[in-house]
Amino acid sequence: xxxxxVELGPRSYVVSVGHGLAAELPALLGGPKRxxxxxxxxxxxxxxGARLQRGLARLGAAHRVLIPPGERFKSRRSLAALHDAFxxxxxxxxxxxxxxxxxxVGDLAGFAAATWMRGIDWVQVPTTLLAMVxxxxxxxxxxxxxxxxxxxxxxxxxxxxxxxxxLLDTLAPRQRRSGCYEVLxxxxxxxxxxxxxxxxxPPGLRxxxxxxxxxxxxxxxxxxxxxxxxxxxxxxxxxxxxxxHTVGHALETLTRYRRFTHGEAxxxxxxxxxxxxxRRGLVGEASAAAxxxxxxxxxxxxxxxxxxxxxxxxxxxxxxxAVAGRVPFVLPRGxxxxxxAGDVSRGEIRSALRALARxxxx
Ligand SMILES: NC(=O)c1ccc[n+]([C@@H]2O[C@H](COP(=O)([O-])OP(=O)(O)OC[C@H]3O[C@@H](n4cnc5c(N)ncnc54)[C@H](O)[C@@H]3O)[C@@H](O)[C@H]2O)c1
Ligand SMILES: [Zn+2]
Numbered sequence: 001x002x003x004x005x006v007e008l009g010p011r012s013y014v015v016s017v018g019h020g021l022a023a024e025l026p027a028l029l030g031g032p033k034r035x036x037x038x039x040x041x042x043x044x045x046x047x048x049g050a051r052l053q054r055g056l057a058r059l060g061a062a063h064r065v066l067i068p069p070g071e072r073f074k075s076r077r078s079l080a081a082l083h084d085a086f087x088x089x090x091x092x093x094x095x096x097x098x099x100x101x102x103x104x105v106g107d108l109a110g111f112a113a114a115t116w117m118r119g120i121d122w123v124q125v126p127t128t129l130l131a132m133v134x135x136x137x138x139x140x141x142x143x144x145x146x147x148x149x150x151x152x153x154x155x156x157x158x159x160x161x162x163x164x165x166x167l168l169d170t171l172a173p174r175q176r177r178s179g180c181y182e183v184l185x186x187x188x189x190x191x192x193x194x195x196x197x198x199x200x201x202p203p204g205l206r207x208x209x210x211x212x213x214x215x216x217x218x219x220x221x222x223x224x225x226x227x228x229x230x231x232x233x234x235x236x237x238x239x240x241x242x243x244x245h246t247v248g249h250a251l252e253t254l255t256r257y258r259r260f261t262h263g264e265a266x267x268x269x270x271x272x273x274x275x276x277x278x279r280r281g282l283v284g285e286a287s288a289a290a291x292x293x294x295x296x297x298x299x300x301x302x303x304x305x306x307x308x309x310x311x312x313x314x315x316x317x318x319x320x321x322a323v324a325g326r327v328p329f330v331l332p333r334g335x336x337x338x339x340x341a342g343d344v345s346r347g348e349i350r351s352a353l354r355a356l357a358r359x360x361x362x
Contacts, residue, residue, distance in 0.1 A: 002218040006137060006225045008157060008232055015137060015161040015225070017218045019210050022048065022125060022164035025055040025098075029123060029160055033060035034096050037089050039082060039109035041101030042066040044127045047170045052100065052125075061098055063089035067105050071257065074104045074144050076152070082112040096121045096159075102128035102175075103135035107150075110141030114156030124161045128171055129179025129205075130263060132163040133186060133220035138228040138238075149257075155233055163221075165213045176204030178263030180298045185243050185266060186220035188291065190227070192336035194219040199294035240338050242321075243330040244269035247352075250315035254307060264301040268356060271295055275352040276344060277331040287335050296359075305357040312353055313346060 001018035016028055038061045040049070045066055065085045067073050089095070099109035099122060106124050113122035126136040142153020168176060180201060187195030197216055205213055224241065231237035248269030251260055260268075271292060278288040319327045329344040 002214055004218055004221045004225055006157075007229050008139075011139070011157040011232075013158060013160050015163060015218075015221050017132070017163045017165070017214050017221065019166045019214065020164060021162050022052055022167060023055055025052070025125070025162060026058045028162055029059060033058070034094060035089065035091060036061040036063070036096040036098055037082075037085055037091055038064040038098045038100060039105060039112070040064060040066055040099075041069055041105045041127065043069045044101050044105075044167070044170075048100075048127070048167055056098065059098070060096075063091075067101065067108065069104075071104055071144070071149075074108050074142075076143060076145075078108055079112055079115075079143055082109065083116065086112070086116055091116065091120070093117050093120060096123065098123045098125065099158075100125045100127060102126065102131045106131055106135050107141050107153075108143055110139075110156055110158065111143055111152070111154060114141055114154040119156055121159045122156070124158045125167075126161065126163055127167045129168060129176055129217070130182055132165070132168075132217050133179065134182045134224065136161045136163070137221055137224045139232070163217060165210070165217060168213075173204050173206075174261060176206070177298060178261035180204060181244070181263035181267040181270065181295070183216055183220045184294055184298060185270060186223040188270070188332050188335065189240055189243055189330075189338050190223040190336060191219050194223070195294065195335050199290060199297065201297065203298065239321075239328065239340055240330050243332070243338055244273055246316065246319065246321075246327050246329055247272040247312070247349075249319060250312050251304065251307070253318075254311055254315045259302045267295050267298060267301050268304055271356055271359065272349070272352040273329060273331050275355045276329060276341075276348050277333065279348065279351070280331070280341075282331055282333045282339065284334075287332075290335065291332060292359075304353075307357075309350055309353040309357075313349060316349065 004015040097113040099106050124136040126132040139155045139157035142150050145151035184198040244266040248265035251265045274291045277283045317325050328342045333339050
């Protein structure tokens with residue numbers, strides 16, 4: 001078992017990574033039996049529920065709420081249903097919420113825990129690669145508003161995160177590939193060896209042995225943990241985690257979240273950031289080519305060449321992080337380091353988008 005501490009003073013916790021851990025929740029979470037409510041993705045529960053149930057029952061988790069799969073269930077309606085279930089379960093201040101699912105269920109259940117009695121304990125059992133390396137670490141929780149994603153939220157750190165890569169066996173290949181872009185991103189931000197490993201990774205990490213998968217997940221968690229430890233509430237540094245996300249978000253919103261998975265959009269965004277960094281001399285030719293090849297190796301991705309650059313630029317300017325129409329860009333500086341640039345011009349972005357359109361999507 002690999003254990004990555006997230007040091008946040010009184011809100012510190014450990015992320016455990018290991019095959020088979022989901023069956024050992026009582027040993028990992030320890031302590032006396034507590035009244036708990038399990039919030040699980042319905043699809044995940046149908047595949048893995050039987051195996052998880054025994055351990056959960058021993059933890060005192062008698063109540064269970066199943067959430068249908070899909071981003072649209074990260075909603076106010078689901079939140080209300082969870083609070084109702086907490087009432088039924090008589091969940092008190094000393095109660096606990098156990099989230100079993102991808103980022104949707106993690107964000108939703110975490111926000112329900114954050115808003116129940118001004119915040120009760122919760123535990124995450126992430127079941128997608130993206131959730132293991134990204135959304136389960138850092139304490140950002142929330143739900144969507146019909147007008148925009150993640151508008152309603154809070155910071156509420158979990159008490160523990162248990163990542164069992166065995167659960168990924170049932171994850172759709174496209175979802176597996178999608179999470180890989182976030183792992184690669186973590187390497188580019190702060191771990192050269194992780195970058196190198198991901199540059200040679202098979203699609204969706206299929207075929208890697210267990211230790212290799214565990215090491216990659218743990219390394220990505222470590223990068224995120226280190227950033228979050230220094231900037232828990234996104235005062236500044238935490239923005240480096242948005243590498244690839246500026247253009248990525250624009251692509252997602254422009255295509256109404258239908259064309260790309262989040263990771264695929266981030267993959268395109270990494271290429272755009274790398275293009276700009278290369279033109280600015282922040283990365284040399286060889287490193288830039290290595291990043292391009294690594295992103296390509298995680299593909300295929302849906303194309304961007306038919307999207308209008310003007311529309312992408314307009315979507316970028318609407319980014320909630322935009323200041324006076326300019327969005328801060330995170331740019332790679334070599335492999336394993338990044339810088340934040342607040343002065344990226346429309347011309348630079350436009351030329352990066354032109355370059356993207358020339359890249360075959362494969
Ligand atoms: N809190 C944060 O810091 C943070 C960071 C990144 C993303 N997010 C959020 O995470 C969400 C995306 O998370 P996601 O990519 O995990 O998507 P998801 O939770 O929607 O899961 C993707 C799909 O995989 C299915 N699934 C999950 N685990 C499975 C398994 N083990 N076997 C078979 N099927 C499985 C789900 O039913 C779903 O259909 C978004 O809402 C995003 O805003 C949050
Ligand atoms: Zn992301």
